[in-house]
Amino acid sequence: MSLLTVGTVAFDSIETPFGGVDKVVGGACTYISWAASYFTDEINLVSIVGEDFPSSELKQLEDRGVDLEGLEIKKNAKTFFWAGKYHDNMISRDTITTDLNVLDDFDPVLPEKYKRSDFVMLGNLTPTIQDQVLVQLNDTEGAFVALDTMNFWMDIAMEKLKEVISKVDVLIINDEEARQLSEEFSLVGAAKAIHKMGPEYLIIKKGEHGAMLFHSGDIFFAPALPLKEVKDPTGAGDTFAGGFMGYLAKTGDTSFDNMKRALIYGSTMASFCVQEFGLDNLKDLNDTKINERVKRFSDLVSFDIV
Amino acid sequence: MSLLTVGTVAFDSIETPFGGVDKVVGGACTYISWAASYFTDEINLVSIVGEDFPSSELKQLEDRGVDLEGLEIKKNAKTFFWAGKYHDNMISRDTITTDLNVLDDFDPVLPEKYKRSDFVMLGNLTPTIQDQVLVQLNDTEGAFVALDTMNFWMDIAMEKLKEVISKVDVLIINDEEARQLSEEFSLVGAAKAIHKMGPEYLIIKKGEHGAMLFHSGDIFFAPALPLKEVKDPTGAGDTFAGGFMGYLAKTGDTSFDNMKRALIYGSTMASFCVQEFGLDNLKDLNDTKINERVKRFSDLVSFDIV
Numbered sequence: 001m002s003l004l005t006v007g008t009v010a011f012d013s014i015e016t017p018f019g020g021v022d023k024v025v026g027g028a029c030t031y032i033s034w035a036a037s038y039f040t041d042e043i044n045l046v047s048i049v050g051e052d053f054p055s056s057e058l059k060q061l062e063d064r065g066v067d068l069e070g071l072e073i074k075k076n077a078k079t080f081f082w083a084g085k086y087h088d089n090m091i092s093r094d095t096i097t098t099d100l101n102v103l104d105d106f107d108p109v110l111p112e113k114y115k116r117s118d119f120v121m122l123g124n125l126t127p128t129i130q131d132q133v134l135v136q137l138n139d140t141e142g143a144f145v146a147l148d149t150m151n152f153w154m155d156i157a158m159e160k161l162k163e164v165i166s167k168v169d170v171l172i173i174n175d176e177e178a179r180q181l182s183e184e185f186s187l188v189g190a191a192k193a194i195h196k197m198g199p200e201y202l203i204i205k206k207g208e209h210g211a212m213l214f215h216s217g218d219i220f221f222a223p224a225l226p227l228k229e230v231k232d233p234t235g236a237g238d239t240f241a242g243g244f245m246g247y248l249a250k251t252g253d254t255s256f257d258n259m260k261r262a263l264i265y266g267s268t269m270a271s272f273c274v275q276e277f278g279l280d281n282l283k284d285l286n287d288t289k290i291n292e293r294v295k296r297f298s299d300l301v302s303f304d305i306v
Numbered sequence: 307m308s309l310l311t312v313g314t315v316a317f318d319s320i321e322t323p324f325g326g327v328d329k330v331v332g333g334a335c336t337y338i339s340w341a342a343s344y345f346t347d348e349i350n351l352v353s354i355v356g357e358d359f360p361s362s363e364l365k366q367l368e369d370r371g372v373d374l375e376g377l378e379i380k381k382n383a384k385t386f387f388w389a390g391k392y393h394d395n396m397i398s399r400d401t402i403t404t405d406l407n408v409l410d411d412f413d414p415v416l417p418e419k420y421k422r423s424d425f426v427m428l429g430n431l432t433p434t435i436q437d438q439v440l441v442q443l444n445d446t447e448g449a450f451v452a453l454d455t456m457n458f459w460m461d462i463a464m465e466k467l468k469e470v471i472s473k474v475d476v477l478i479i480n481d482e483e484a485r486q487l488s489e490e491f492s493l494v495g496a497a498k499a500i501h502k503m504g505p506e507y508l509i510i511k512k513g514e515h516g517a518m519l520f521h522s523g524d525i526f527f528a529p530a531l532p533l534k535e536v537k538d539p540t541g542a543g544d545t546f547a548g549g550f551m552g553y554l555a556k557t558g559d560t561s562f563d564n565m566k567r568a569l570i571y572g573s574t575m576a577s578f579c580v581q582e583f584g585l586d587n588l589k590d591l592n593d594t595k596i597n598e599r600v601k602r603f604s605d606l607v608s609f610d611i612v
Contacts (some may be wrong), residue, residue: 088491185394188534209515212532221606223527226518228494260609294611300527301607303566305600 002042003249004114005032006133007123007148007238008103009047009071013083014277016090018231024278025057027080028123028148031235033066034282035242035269036121038290039250041065044114046133048102050078060283069111077102090230091207110136118252120145121245122168123238127153127161134167144254146170147199148241151177166198169254172241174205187212188219201259203244205237213263215256222263223300225271225293232277236270239282243269268293308348309555310420311338312439313429313454313544314409315353315377319389320583322396324537330584331363333386334429334454337541339372340588341548341575342427344596345556347371350420352439354408356384366589375417383408396536397513416442424558426451427551428474429544433459433467440473450560452476453505454547457483472504475560478547480511493518494525507565509550511543519569521562528569529606531577531599538583542576545588549575574599 007029013022029047036043043066051073058068083097106129115138122130122145130147137143147168153161154177165171165181171194179185182193187204191214194202202214208230210223244266251258268290272281313335319328335353342349349372357379364374389403412435421444428436428451436453443449453474459467460483471477471487477500485491488499493510497520500508508520514536516529550572557564574596578587 186532186534186536188532206515209512210529219532219606220609221529221532222609223516223529223607226492226494226525226527228492230492257610261611264609264611298609298611300525301529303526303528303570303604304563305567305570305604 001040001118001249001252002044002116003036003040003245004044004046004117004120004133005029005036005123005242006046006108006121006130007032007125008080009049009053010080010082012234012278013081013097014232014234015085016232017086017088018229019277021232021277023081025054026082026235026278028125028235028238030061030279031238031273031282032121032123032242032245033061034064034279035239035266035273036246036249037061037064037066038269038285038287039243039246039265042249043067044070044111044117046070046108046110046114048072048074048106048108049080050074050102051076053079070108070114074102084234086233090233108133117143119143119245119249121241122147123241124148124150127157127164131160131164131167134164140167144169144248146172146241146245148172148237149177151180154180162197168199170201170203171199172203172205172237172244174207174237178202178204191219203263205240207233207236211240211263211267213259215259218256220256220260220263222260222267223297224267225296225300227271227275230274233274234278236273239273240266240270242266264294264297265290268297307346307424307555307558308350308422309342309346309551310350310352310423310426310439311335311342311429311548312352312414312427312436313338313431314386315355315359316386316388318540318584319387319403320538320540321391322538323392323394324535325583327538327583329387331360332388332541332584334431334541334544336585337544337579337588338427338429338548338551339367340370340585341545341572341579342552342555343367343370343372344575344591344593345549345552345571348555349373350376350417350423352376352414352416352420354378354380354412354414355386356380356408357382359385376414376420378412378414380408390540392539396539414439423449425449425551425555427547428453429547430454430456433463433470437466437470437473440470446473450475450554452478452547452551454478454543455483457486460486468503474505476507476509477505478509478511478543478550480513480543484508484510497525509569511546513539513542517546517569517573519565521565524562526562526566526569528566528573529603530573531602531606533577533581536580539580540584542579545579546572546576548572570600570603571596574603
């Protein structure tokens with residue numbers, strides 16, 4: 001089934017305790033689309049770049065089945081640029097530079113054929129733009145919509161954010177964001193409060209501590225794969241979301257049991273992402289590598305109580 | 307099979323964001339023994355208290371099959387006392403008071419029958435005292451020994467600590483301690499370094515983020531149960547260790563597969579512990595409650611990849 005992916009396509013400069021890269025291709029929508037492309041080739045991408053964005057990168061996305069009719073290439077303008085530096089814990093980070101560039105007046109217009117997408121992944125962006133995409137869909141009720149956001153929008157646009165959240169099926173946020181949004185400290189309490197805001201499903205990402213799926217009193221926990229070396233966490237959350245929604249779009253099954261599997265596939269894709277800088281590892285995967293790693297997740301948590 | 311439990315028996319005053327208790331019974335050995343008592347009634351306790359320690363509490367332990375011949379009740383002396391206050395995150399805490407009292411010159415002497423214990427749980431204490439217990443065992447090679455410790459001993463007695471660690475089968479520490487001990491940031495890297503120090507098995511406790519078991523390249527992950535309310539984390543790590551070693555002593559099976567189960571039982575016992583202050587919840591359990599909760603752990607992480 002088709003998956004609409006929305007978010008930034010960007011340049012990133014990244015510094016971690018283990019090295020750095022300068023002005024590589026990144027952005028939420030890029031990570032989401034690359035991860036999802038291993039599960040479905042019906043991806044409809046909505047984003048914006050400047051004339052400086054390399055066409056070879058776009059060609060690679062198209063080769064993986066990503067439709068770029070929804071990608072605006074703005075004349076005489078520059079692509080969104082982010083530079084950041086990770087702390088020693090590889091979780092917290094300082095933003096060094098944010099050049100909005102083309103993002104400054106991004107006004108997404110959905111191509112006609114995108115409006116019937118079965119699954120929608122709204123990557124982290126201003127809630128206003130996320131909503132602009134939602135209202136253009138032909139059948140919001142029929143589409144299965146997931147939304148990623150961050151504490152920044154909770155700080156400056158909580159009202160609008162809550163409006164958009166009320167329209168989606170799955171909210172994907174991290175533990176701190178879940179606490180801020182719900183004003184509850186316990187994640188079980190946070191889930192209860194967030195369900196009341198609209199989303200029937202909630203995914204709380206906890207980075208190296210895994211991810212949790214909440215639905216109507218049920219909880220599923222997917223661990224993160226313990227890795228000897230994490231080089232760059234950038235895009236891990238987007239990659240997780242892309243793998244999750246890509247797997248749902250592939251199977252067309254939004255039962256809780258299938259969402260558990262989707263969570264494991266999302267965690268699997270994220271585990272590949274963090275092992276190299278930028279998109280390096282994500283561009284070099286195949287079904288065999290992915291399924292071998294899914295097996296490792298299964299081994300990691302399997303036990304028999306006799 | 308028999309389990310030797312070693313550690314403090316104490317009074318605790320605890321303050322958390324959700325309330326507090328004053329001078330309740332606590333101590334590593336107390337939590338360990340209570341938790342283990344749901345799995346085996348062959349528990350040999352080694353500790354020390356003052357004359358102020360209530361005999362009714364000792365009677366309760368004896369009623370659960372805990373042998374107290376190894377408990378020294380020191381005349382004209384006071385029981386070890388600890389007071390602490392937890393921060394809002396319920397993880398970090400400030401120590402308000404530490405009155406060593408009887409612990410100041412604790413010189414454990416093992417009753418003859420204790421020296422043949424099959425399993426040994428050395429709760430957090432000075433490495434010197436932990437070693438004093440080890441050297442009194444008849445058959446250190448034959449006994450299966452687990453050791454808990456903390457960063458405090460790494461700061462002031464690393465050399466002695468490493469000597470004791472080299473003699474044990476399982477080291478049980480938290481993630482920060484594993485990083486400090488190994489000087490490795492990644493837990494996979496830390497495990498590799500710690501295996502080289504002696505312990506064939508390593509358990510890394512991550513509090514609300516679960517626990518990991520490492521053995522010769524294999525990793526098992528046990529989640530923590532997501533709880534709506536955590537009232538008091540005091541003793542959770544000891545309770546975990548008690549459940550873990552109690553289950554091993556009950557089954558007499560130290561295979562990796564059985565240790566996975568033991569980790570789940572340990573996590574189960576810890577989940578009960580944190581729901582009430584002090585030992586309140588731990589004193590009120592039975593097989594039915596425990597097995598129902600183990601089932602919840604199984605449901606939490608089970609998925610089928612089709």
